[in-house]
Amino acid sequence: DSGVTQTPKHLITATGQRVTLRCSPRSGDLSVYWYQQSLDQGLQFLIQYYNGEERAKGNILERFSAQQFPDLHSELNLSSLELGDSALYFCASSRGGELYEQYFGPGTRLTVT
Amino acid sequence: AQSVTQPDIHITVSEGASLELRCNYSYGATPYLFWYVQSPGQGLQLLLKYFSGDTLVQGIKGFEAEFKRSQSSFNLRKPSVHWSDAAEYFCAVGEGNQGGKLIFGQGTELSVKP
Numbered sequence: 001d002s003g004v005t006q007t008p009k010h011l012i013t014a015t016g017q018r019v020t021l022r023c024s025p026r027s028g029d030l031s032v033y034w035y036q037q038s039l040d041q042g043l044q045f046l047i048q049y050y051n052g053e054e055r056a057k058g059n060i061l062e063r064f065s066a067q068q069f070p071d072l073h074s075e076l077n078l079s080s081l082e083l084g085d086s087a088l089y090f091c092a093s094s095r096g097g098e099l100y101e102q103y104f105g106p107g108t109r110l111t112v113t
Numbered sequence: 114a115q116s117v118t119q120p121d122i123h124i125t126v127s128e129g130a131s132l133e134l135r136c137n138y139s140y141g142a143t144p145y146l147f148w149y150v151q152s153p154g155q156g157l158q159l160l161l162k163y164f165s166g167d168t169l170v171q172g173i174k175g176f177e178a179e180f181k182r183s184q185s186s187f188n189l190r191k192p193s194v195h196w197s198d199a200a201e202y203f204c205a206v207g208e209g210n211q212g213g214k215l216i217f218g219q220g221t222e223l224s225v226k227p
Binding site: 031043056090098102104106 | 157162
């Protein structure tokens with residue numbers, strides 16, 4: 001158990017819908033990262049927040065957005081969902097804002113039908 | 114741009130045999146390198162990391178990795194594989210000066226024969 005929690009574990013929704021994925025980092029960690037894992041793209045970095053501020057951005061679609069709240073939990077919002085958004089979404093956390101080891105949550109499996 | 118290549122998509126080894134998983138990276142400066150393991154239906158677990166210093170790093174579960182700058186490699190090794198090591202292994206490189214972003218290789222799936 002990494003100490004990172006993600007909810008829900010599974011999500012099934014229809015195209016065009018909007019969903020919110022939630023992540024709670026390990027106690028004491030200030031950074032939260034979001035990654036997408038799919039068969040065709042592999043593991044792709046989406047975005048990082050450090051102490052409430054966006055710190056780094058990857059190939060995150062405009063339909064996707066994230067935020068980190070004062071209690072340091074984070075939410076990833078996915079809207080206008082397409083079939084191709086079906087993937088495993090991981091949250092990770094680390095102590096600082098730069099390159100520290102990241103601890104991953106169990107993931108949320110999103111299926112868009 | 115940084116990249117990570119894991120040349121072997123799938124490897125099968127016998128239980129008790131030694132293991133080496135290959136990882137090559139492309140990065141201009143000193144890289145921050147990681148190996149993670151993912152068991153089916155699980156998240157990623159950090160095995161080991163290299164930031165600087167001794168080029169041979171020890172990790173959990175009996176794994177080690179060696180950083181070779183001249184070969185741009187960071188291969189993962191284990192002297193004797195156990196059936197419980199069957200999983201997918203990911204090599205990753207961190208981008209300096211851009212937060213904690215990690216770039217992952219495509220992964221190597223390890224199967225262990227009894």
